[in-house]
Amino acid sequence: MTTSLETFLLARRATGRLLVPYVTAGAAPGWTDVVRAYADAGADAVEIGFPFSDPMLDGVTIQEASDRAIAAGTTVTGILDEVTALDVGVPLVAMTYGNLVFQRSGAKFCAALAMSGLRGLIVPDVPLEEAGELADAAVKEGLDLVLLAAPSTPRARLGEIAARSRGFVYALTRMGTTGERDEVPEQAARLGRELKELTDRPVLFGFGVSSPRQAAELARHADGVVVASALMRRLLDGARPRELGEYVASMRRALD
Amino acid sequence: MTTSLETFLLARRATGRLLVPYVTAGAAPGWTDVVRAYADAGADAVEIGFPFSDPMLDGVTIQEASDRAIAAGTTVTGILDEVTALDVGVPLVAMTYGNLVFQRSGAKFCAALAMSGLRGLIVPDVPLEEAGELADAAVKEGLDLVLLAAPSTPRARLGEIAARSRGFVYALTRMGTTGERDEVPEQAARLGRELKELTDRPVLFGFGVSSPRQAAELARHADGVVVASALMRRLLDGARPRELGEYVASMRRALD
Amino acid sequence: MTTLMSDPGTTGRFGDYGGRYVPESLIPACQEIEAAFRDAWADPGFRDRLTTLLTVYAGRPTPLTPARRLSEELGVTLLLKREDLTHTGSHKINNVVGQALLAQRMGRRRLLAETGAGQHGVATATAAALLGLRATVFMGERDIERQELNVLRMNVLGAEVVPVTTGSRTLKDACNEAMRHWVASTDDSYYCLGSVLGPHPYPWMVREFQRVIGEEARAQCAAELPAAVPDYVVACVGGGSNAAGTFAGFVGTTARLVGVEAEGGAAATSGRAGVLHGFRSLVLQDEHGQVTEAHSVAAGLDYPGIGPEHAHLRDGGRARYATVTDEEVVRALVRLARTEGIVAALESCHALAWVIRAAGSGRIAPGSSVMLTLSGRGDKDIASIKELL
């Protein structure tokens, strides 16, 4: 697959809402089967978390998944090796923290991701001001660097984020960390509307999407959702790839 | 017996060294039998301790004897009641601390002692400067207020103490608290010599007289000794009045 | 005596109280200390050295902190004299630095001290280390168990801590034992007494060394209060040293002086005249004259007597003495912590508890100003009040 993440998602969006499920690499043996199951269940892309010891923006579920993965010996190189062999028909997007990205340099990290076939990169602790070099390196490697937008982001800054994000704009549903919540915050609706006014790029909601009903509700205000904690909790509780795939399928149905 | 303590001791001194054993009133049931046994064994007077909760100048043995006596319900009134009935042929001398003496007033305390037939009073924490009123009251009641002299006392002050003490001068063998020690300190010899130069009153050594040999050695420098801890340790260890009398008799022999 | 809180002369009398009720063997030592202190106190060189150490070492002057939020709640202006900010954490250091300098001047090489809660012991161990002296601290076996942290502090400071196993195995027995030890070692040892207690010149000397609290506070009040002088000056009373030092700065003013004792150790209120540890004063005792133990939530107030000068101030009506309960004290500690961010020693919270009660009942009229000596910090007490919270 050589299409860019953004091109791929734009094409998919033309026919429906976008669904991007997440998995922490190495959180369970055979995690690549989870990626496959997601794709088979109708994911439009899959987000792969590269586990970091200090995941500042993540809630307890993903923290635990990260701890498990690190304890099991998961490394960036190891993940890339596994991903290289993985072609599931939809783009794979890396999600990790600045410290892993800048280990050698942003450029080398992007090159390595691109070499393994990943199409996008999300680094929640590298905001606009710190993203310059990394964004350049990503462009050079044909990798889409996805930027985050938050309910607290002022409109002028939203515009800049929307302009400089690639692949999609990752809209945070709430100010808290990741994790499952029940309500759909009013602020999410507002953020979705504003971003949609500002850009034609896909806008996906993430953080706390925890039920098909809620996913559908959120997707009404944007182009789709990223689902992470709800899936990872099931994985930590022992769910097999097939069951996770079924859950993604139920999300898919809710969105369509 | 109506002779004063001092007259009595002076008469006794004419024929030999003086021996004054001590007992804490109430430290054992039947402690008055101990007084009797001392007298029968050749004591020239008997010192009776009125136990106080905070016996600042006493070592562990007499502290323990005091604690036992207080725990057994010993009170000043109770002691005086028992002493009133006691005539052992030699003078009885009270020894206690200022707080018991000044409960009502020094005068009332002296009157009560005299009424019960006691002939002398030793209050180690009432030195020369604080003794004025008490000394007057004692004189009035025909009670001899014995003052202490210490190795640290300068010569001029020794003279004053020797002049104002009644009954005898209580010469401290050492600077420490009561309790048994082995050596005979050189400073004791010096203190004895100085006091003997200054007064004709009997001079008795006290504090740490713990063996007949040592008693004899000390008595060479003065007129005799007060023996306390060595006896009280035996009493606390369970010695009967007869055995304590035998120990006093051995002291007596060593002195003669 | 002519003026209150002045030199008690050679007899060391404060009215009927004070004096020097010690065995003859200690008389020369007491006289020598009195002479040395008179000499040192009149020597600007000694005063300078003391002031320098209190300043560059012990952290003086201590601030006078307006307790703004609590003042508002109580409807009075409450000013806190912050002895908790001194080195080692209580006013005890003022006295100990003074006495250690005196001991050094007298050629002594070892400090002896009694301690209850351990604050005075720690202060003594500290001053000894500072001046290169040895320190031997007598502490009741029961207090050693209760105050392990302060024992460790003294050990780290190089002091020898001697467990006292006689009597009630608490502070008063530690005093007895320190005095016994002193009797045997007056040549090389100096007895560094921790409060305005003991034979003359201690009650006077310790008050003079603590006077710095009151003098600083008086000047600070003059700068802080429109009336220059507070309506009330309040301090807790164990032996009475922080109160004496505080009162000394205000005795000549119109301020009402209040000493606050623990209900279970209220010698000024429930004591009778007696003689203990070398001085005549008010003492807790049974009907037979046996000294009883004091009991309070604050180990530093567990002393059955009160400094003789306080007995005299009480008799003359210049100072009033009140008592508060353990429960009021713990509540006061938490309230001060939550309104002002200051965790004070339980001892000091006795003074505060009285102010809270008196302001609440209107005994202290609304709008009055109150200068309160916060004698120490409460770190040492945190563990012990855990169950009481």
Add this chain to the structure above:
Amino acid sequence: MTTLMSDPGTTGRFGDYGGRYVPESLIPACQEIEAAFRDAWADPGFRDRLTTLLTVYAGRPTPLTPARRLSEELGVTLLLKREDLTHTGSHKINNVVGQALLAQRMGRRRLLAETGAGQHGVATATAAALLGLRATVFMGERDIERQELNVLRMNVLGAEVVPVTTGSRTLKDACNEAMRHWVASTDDSYYCLGSVLGPHPYPWMVREFQRVIGEEARAQCAAELPAAVPDYVVACVGGGSNAAGTFAGFVGTTARLVGVEAEGGAAATSGRAGVLHGFRSLVLQDEHGQVTEAHSVAAGLDYPGIGPEHAHLRDGGRARYATVTDEEVVRALVRLARTEGIVAALESCHALAWVIRAAGSGRIAPGSSVMLTLSGRGDKDIASIKELL
């Protein structure tokens, strides 16, 4: 950047280090704090209020104590800047009072804080109580077990202590958790960071709030030393706030600046460039980039990173960073206690241990002068070094 230790501008960069590596959701909060701090810092009214509180409440200025006996033993002139004498017992209070005032000015009603040993947590709880704010302190479960006393202190002060059960359950996880919580509550909560760490403007702002240490010390050295400026200025480095505040007063002088880390937490010596908790600096990490735990006898130095400005000072050679072993540190603590009567925090004893070693080896030439920041008092450590004595 032009001058060292000046304003790092809007990017918050110290050379290659610093910055603002936080999720987008925190960017407005960081910007708002930066703007509020710039505004407050330029406002004489704010400065006055801060100075007043540091003076009448927190006990500033702290003395500069000549360590006479230890100086003689070491053959150097050792001066100790006594942050141990501040309210709550460490330099942490300087920063916290400043940030709490800022939070109040910004209309925030709650302070969030991370804490390791508990010193910063206690300081935060204190400032919150003083200003009538709420406080929520995040603390690793393992640290809660190890530092029970400080937990109780925070409780008494009315703060909520939230146990952190993730990761290594120590300081770095408490930082993560505090940030997570902050993300969710920037409207009513202010994150009161405890060292020169975190996203811009924290490393700069905290250094500015701690600058008072160095400025006071510099003036005090000028009065104390014939040469006016000491040859060495030494401070321990955990995150690096007491060192940064100290260095800020001397960076423009000829004094050699030395930061001392724990051997087991030596980010300046053994760390690699990385991004943690919102800033880029030297970080202890494994070959894969996973942050490792720091280990030292001093809980306050158990942080795997170092303030970004220190990384910059190191790269430029203006400051040197050394390490000492736990054993040297405990020996230094005991030695200071026994020669000067000061029980210092284990953290501070890192600085002292280096001075002792360097004076012993001649690295510090005989006769040199050394200004050392004693960042805190050691009461909190006494129990833990018991077995090591």
